[in-house]
Structures are given as structure tokens and as C-alpha cells.
Amino acid sequence: MAYSGLSVLAHAALGNRRWPAIIAEPKPRSSYDILIVGGGGHGLATAHYLAANHGITDVAVVEAGWIGGGNTARNTTIIRSDYLLNASFELKNFALGIWAELTRELNFNLMYEPRGYVDLAHSDGELEHFTLRANAMRLRGAEASILSGAALKTRVPELDLTGEKRFPVVGALVQEAGGVVRHDAVAWGFARRAGGAGVHIFQNCPATGIEIENGRIAAVRTPLGRIACGQALISVAGASSAVAALAGIELPIQSINVQACVTEPVKPALDAVVNYNSGLSYVSQTAKGEFVLGGATDGYNSYARRGSFERIEDTLARAVQILPFLSRLRLMRHWSGTADISMDGNALVGRTPVEGLMINAGWGYAGFKATPAVGWCMAELLATGRLPDLLVPFALDRFETGAEQPDAGLGPYPWLH
Amino acid sequence: MLLIPCPHCGPRDEGEFDYGGPLRTLPPLDGVSDAAAWHRALHLGNNPRGPLLELWYHASGCETWITVTRDTITHEIGGSSLPGGKGGPG
Numbered sequence: 280m281a282y283s284g285l286s287v288l289a290h291a292a293l294g295n296r297r298w299p300a301i302i303a304e305p306k307p308r309s310s311y312d313i314l315i316v317g318g319g320g321h322g323l324a325t326a327h328y329l330a331a332n333h334g335i336t337d338v339a340v341v342e343a344g345w346i347g348g349g350n351t352a353r354n355t356t357i358i359r360s361d362y363l364l365n366a367s368f369e370l371k372n373f374a375l376g377i378w379a380e381l382t383r384e385l386n387f388n389l390m391y392e393p394r395g396y397v398d399l400a401h402s403d404g405e406l407e408h409f410t411l412r413a414n415a416m417r418l419r420g421a422e423a424s425i426l427s428g429a430a431l432k433t434r435v436p437e438l439d440l441t442g443e444k445r446f447p448v449v450g451a452l453v454q455e456a457g458g459v460v461r462h463d464a465v466a467w468g469f470a471r472r473a474g475g476a477g478v479h480i481f482q483n484c485p486a487t488g489i490e491i492e493n494g495r496i497a498a499v500r501t502p503l504g505r506i507a508c509g510q511a512l513i514s515v516a517g518a519s520s521a522v523a524a525l526a527g528i529e530l531p532i533q534s535i536n537v538q539a540c541v542t543e544p545v546k547p548a549l550d551a552v553v554n555y556n557s558g559l560s561y562v563s564q565t566a567k568g569e570f571v572l573g574g575a576t577d578g579y580n581s582y583a584r585r586g587s588f589e590r591i592e593d594t595l596a597r598a599v600q601i602l603p604f605l606s607r608l609r610l611m612r613h614w615s616g617t618a619d620i621s622m623d624g625n626a627l628v629g630r631t632p633v634e635g636l637m638i639n640a641g642w643g644y645a646g647f648k649a650t651p652a653v654g655w656c657m658a659e660l661l662a663t664g665r666l667p668d669l670l671v672p673f674a675l676d677r678f679e680t681g682a683e684q685p686d687a688g689l690g691p692y693p694w695l696h
Numbered sequence: 697m698l699l700i701p702c703p704h705c706g707p708r709d710e711g712e713f714d715y716g717g718p719l720r721t722l723p724p725l726d727g728v729s730d731a732a733a734w735h736r737a738l739h740l741g742n743n744p745r746g747p748l749l750e751l752w753y754h755a756s757g758c759e760t761w762i763t764v765t766r767d768t769i770t771h772e773i774g775g776s777s778l779p780g781g782k783g784g785p786g
Contacts, residue, residue: 520743531739533717534768579698579715582745582768587697589711622739679735691739694715 281386301471302346305479307503311339313661314499314508316486316522317515318342320351320462320647321639323469324654325512325661326478327385332655333662336477339508341501343485343518346470347463350516351647353616355539355561355573357552358648359396359457360421363412366672366684367625372421373669374652375456381651387468389460390566395551396457397426397435399601401446405556409452416454424453435551437602444600446557457552459563462647469654486515489526489636496526496635510635510661517582517617519640526633530640531622531678533693536581537573537644538590538615542608544568553601560597562605570605572598576618576644578694584615618644624696625684628653628673629666637661638675643696698766701776704758716751718742719763719779745769751779 280286280299290298313329315322318340329335342349360372382389400406406427413423427450432440440448474480481503488500489511498507515522523530544567552563559575574594577586591613599606621627621641626649628639637660639653646653656667672684689695698710718741725737742748748768753761765774 521745529740530743531735533741533743579766580718580743580748580750580768581771583771587710589697589709678739679731692717694717 301467302480302482303474305474305481307339307479307481307506309504310507311479312337312509314338314506314511315340316499316511316513318346318466318470318480318482319349319514319516320465320469320650321516321642321653321657322512322514323466323473323480324651325514325639325657326473326480326654327469327476328654328658329662330473330476330478332658335662338473339479339481339506340470340473341481341484341486341499341503341506343483343515345482346480347466350616350618351466351650352463353539353614354462354644354647355563355571356459356462356647357396357457357561357563358460359454359552360648361396361398361412361416361423361452361454361457362686363415364684364686365419367686368416368419368421370652370656370669370673371649372419373655374649377651377655378460381468385468385472387464387471389464389468391458391460392566393456393458395434395453395455397551397553398452398454399448399553399555400450400452401448401557403449406450409450413452422454422456424455426451426453435549435553437549437604438553439601439603446600448601453551459552459565465650486522486525489522491526491633491636494634496633510637512637512639512657512661514639514657516619516640516642516646519619519638523631523638523640526631526636528631528633528638530619530627530638530675532619532627532641533580534582534617534619535579535694536577536583536586536615537575537618538577538586538594538613539571539573540591540594540610540613541565541569541571542605543611545608548604549602555597555601558593558597560594560601562598562602569611570608573644576620576694576696580694582617584617586615616644618642620693620696622678622691622693623683623685624687624689624693626673627675628657628670629660629675631675643693698771698773700752700764701773702754702757702760703762703776703778704760705754708754708757712754712756714753714755716753716761719749719751747774
């Protein structure tokens with residue numbers, strides 16, 4: 280049943296006792312056309328677009344935890360497309376277009392708020408580079424502007440522009456189409472829509488084995504038993520190395536912890552997502568009033584989903600440099616996620632050496648914003664067998680062919696990205 | 697917060713160290729033109745869930761590279777030594 284004002288009234292009249300579950304609990308079949316390992320945003324978006332764009336519903340999603348419990352619900356909800364490299368920009372800008380319509384398409388309130396992304400530059404040289412990036416974005420059809428001085432003060436009045444800080448703010452790249460989307464609603468929205476179309480979603484159901492016959496995917500073993508499949512997708516951020524190893528595939532990935540936290544809620548004070556670039560600290564305010572803060576990775580391999588206090592301290596110290604009023608707020612919650620970071624810091628999306636087995640991994644801590652675009656393109660690959668142009672640069676074999684996509688240009692050291 | 701036992705300096709805060717990643721040994725690549733061999737050597741490191749032998753550089757200390765055994769799930773440190781195997785008080 281579609282959510283609407285009418286459905287709210289109807290259910291209110293019934294005492295709100297008969298709302299259907301968002302995610303059904305189907306009876307597993309022994310075989311599916313397509314099996315998706317990983318029920319995060321990317322995997323569920325793939326399931327949704329297989330049904331919505333290609334009419335393929337003989338699809339199952341197996342999720343080791345629960346829907347909205349993995350990295351989809353551990354990021355800082357930011358969406359943007361201010362990238363210099365064509366591959367990164369095109370895919371994320373495509374996603375930005377989808378985000379704008381997605382609440383309506385899924386009939387699920389994703390709390391999409393394009394309140395603007397403000398990327399701060401701390402030196403003239405950095406602002407020059409941001410100008411290059413803004414111009415590149417404009418040439419490819421996106422909107423971007425470079426603000427400094429009074430214009431930046433007007434856009435984000437709370438910013439400390441006194442120039443007295445260790446790394447003063449000299450200007451910013453502003454993408455007004457950027458913003459925030461409620462992350463767990465994205466997982467629920469895709470899951471509800473895909474499930475409604477006939478896709479089977481199984482929670483608490485990790486892949487425990489992958490069967491390959493004559494170089495082709497045959498089945499995935501799970502606690503529910505062996506599930507045969509025509510094709511499969513591995514989309515398990517944080518566990519990519521382990522799950523790909525089940526298929527005998529070694530990935531150029533290292534897994535590293537990333538932390539985030541929120542403050543107590545206060546009245547609206549910040550209407551943009553602000554990113555501090557000397558080091559890394561990104562800040563936004565939720566609709567509830569909390570400030571969400573995130574920073575760089577902890578910088579060493581970890582699956583612990585808890586990190587060092589040093590990184591939190593670092594992130595907060597940088598945040599109060601640009602938004603001094605934050606120093607008076609108390610932290611309410613803090614959490615971590617495991618980021619799979621590849622050797623060039625960019626994602627691995629597409630085919631694997633195993634026929635019929637696709638991979639979507641290595642998004643590091645930058646995958647949320649790409650969610651609907653990856654789902655859209657991966658569904659096209661699975662449904663038609665043709666690799667969409669947007670995915671070509673993200674090939675798994677690019678390290679062998681020398682076609683790396685190094686956004687940050689830091690070399691093959693994942694812990695630096 | 698990691699307390700890393702430096703063989704020279706004793707237990708020190710992780711903030712004093714730079715990370716060098718999992719310890720890997722490059723195979724001889726002189727004269728090797730096979731792209732797959734280079735790929736394996738340069739890009740495919742171990743990324744285990746569990747004990748990992750890794751490199752740390754004690755930048756704000758003895759300025760020495762050390763090897764540390766650390767569990768990537770619990771962050772428990774099993775011990776440390778100097779590359780080449782010489783153990784220390786850690």
C-alpha cells in the first residue's frame with residue numbers, strides 16, 4: 280500500500296494497528312536468477328532497479344546483519360558531486376539527479392535536503408585548485424561556484440573568517456545541489472519498494488560460501504541453505520575482502536576504520552554541509568538539530584568498528600576552528616564503520632574473473648552519495664550483460680592495465696585516502 | 697587508542713607513530729614483464745580479519761621502523777620487533 284495522507288488517515292481510524300511491515304519475511308526458494316550478497320543501500324538499489332527498470336524480480340538479497348545496520352547507516356549522509364576526475368564526477372553527478380526524484384519514486388520520505396555543500400580552501404593555492412575543479416564541473420554540466428570574503432560570509436554566516444586560525448579560510452567551492460539524505464531511510468525505501476515488487480530480502484543471512492562451476496557462478500551458500508543463481512553481485516562494504524575470497528578473488532583493498540559522531544540537538548544554525556580541508560572534518564546539522572561530524576579514517580587496518588579517541592579529538596578540533604560555537608555542544612553518540620579502501624582510493628565496480636559474478640566494493644567512506652547511480656548501472660549490467668559507460672573506469676582489472684582512477688593522487692596506500 | 701610497544705622506547709601512544717601498512721615482501725621483479733605479477737606484488741596485500749603483522753614508524757620517538765603484530769578485530773597487540781626479527785622489551 281502506497282504511503283499518502285489518505286493512508287495516514289485510514290490507519291489512524293484503525294488505531295494504527297494494521298500498518299504492514301516495511302520488509303516482508305519471504306520463504307526462500309532454492310534458486311534465483313540473480314542473488315545479491317549485501318543488503319546495504321547499493322545492493323538494495325540494484326534490486327530495486329532490476330525490478331523497476333528491467334522487470335526482473337526473480338532476485339534475492341542476503342544481508343549478514345539487518346537492513347540499515349551496516350555502512351549505509353554509518354555514514355554522515357552527505358551527497359555531492361564536486362569531483363575533478365571524469366569517472367568520479369559523472370557517476371556521482373548522475374546519482375545527484377536521481378536523489379532529487381527518489382523520495383517520490385520510492386514513495387518513502389528520504390528527507391532529501393539539497394542545502395548546499397561548502398568545501399573550504401585554506402590557501403590561495405588550494406583555492407586555485409578548487410577553481411579548476413569548479414570550472415571542470417561547469418564544463419560537464421553541473422553547477423558550482425567559488426565564494427570568498429563577504430559572499431562566503433553571507434552564504435555561511437557562522438563560519439570563522441577572521442583569518443586568525445592556524446589554517447584560515449580563504450574561500451570555498453560551493454555546490455548548491457549537494458546536501459544530505461537520511462541514510463537509513465534510503466536502505467528502507469529501496470528494500471520496501473524492491474520487496475513490494477517481488478524481490479526476496481533475507482536478513483541475518485551471511486554468505487558462507489560461493490560455488491563456482493567451470494569458471495561460472497553456480498550458487499551461494501547461506502544459513503538458509505544452498506541458493507543457486509544465474510548471476511550474483513557482491514556488494515558488502517566492510518567485508519569485501521572476506522566475501523570475495525569465498526569466490527577465490529583477491530581484491531586490491533585494505534579495510535580501515537572511520538568514525539563519526541553527533542552533538543546534542545539545538546535550534547537550526549547551519550544550513551549547509553561544510554567541509555574543512557586542512558585535515559578533514561565535515562559538519563552538517565540534521566533536521567532534528569544535531570550536528571553530525573565526521574573526519575578522516577583512523578589510518579590503520581581495522582575491522583573493529585571502534586576507533587581511537589585521537590581521531591575524534593582531531594575531527595572536533597578542526598570543526599571548532601571553522602565553527603567556534605560547536606565547542607559549547609556536548610557529544611551525544613559516536614560510532615564507526617569499516618571502510619574498504621582500494622589502492623587508488625576509488626571504487627571497484629563491474630565484472631570479476633568469475634563469469635556471472637559482479638563486484639561492487641572499495642567505496643571507502645565515499646560510497647553513500649553514489650548509491651542510486653551504482654544500483655541503476657549495476658542493474659543494467661546484470662539485466663543486459665552490457666557494461667554501462669559510467670562503470671567502465673571502475674573496472675577491477677584497472678590496476679593491472681594501469682588505468683587507475685586516483686582522485687586524491689596519494690599512491691597505492693589505502694590508509695592515506 | 698593504541699598503546700604501541702616500541703622495542704627501543706617502550707609503550708608509546710599511537711599519535712607518535714606513522715602507519716606503514718601490512719608488512720609485505722616484494723618478490724624479485726627485475727626483468728618481469730608480466731602485468732599480473734606486478735599487480736600481485738604492488739596491489740594485493742593481505743587484509744586479514746585477525747592478527748596482522750604490520751609496519752609502524754616511530755616518528756616522534758626513536759625514528760625507527762618497527763613491526764607490530766596487532767589483531768584487526770580486537771586491536772590487541774601481540775608484540776613488536778625490529779624488522780629483521782630482533783625483539784625488544786615490547
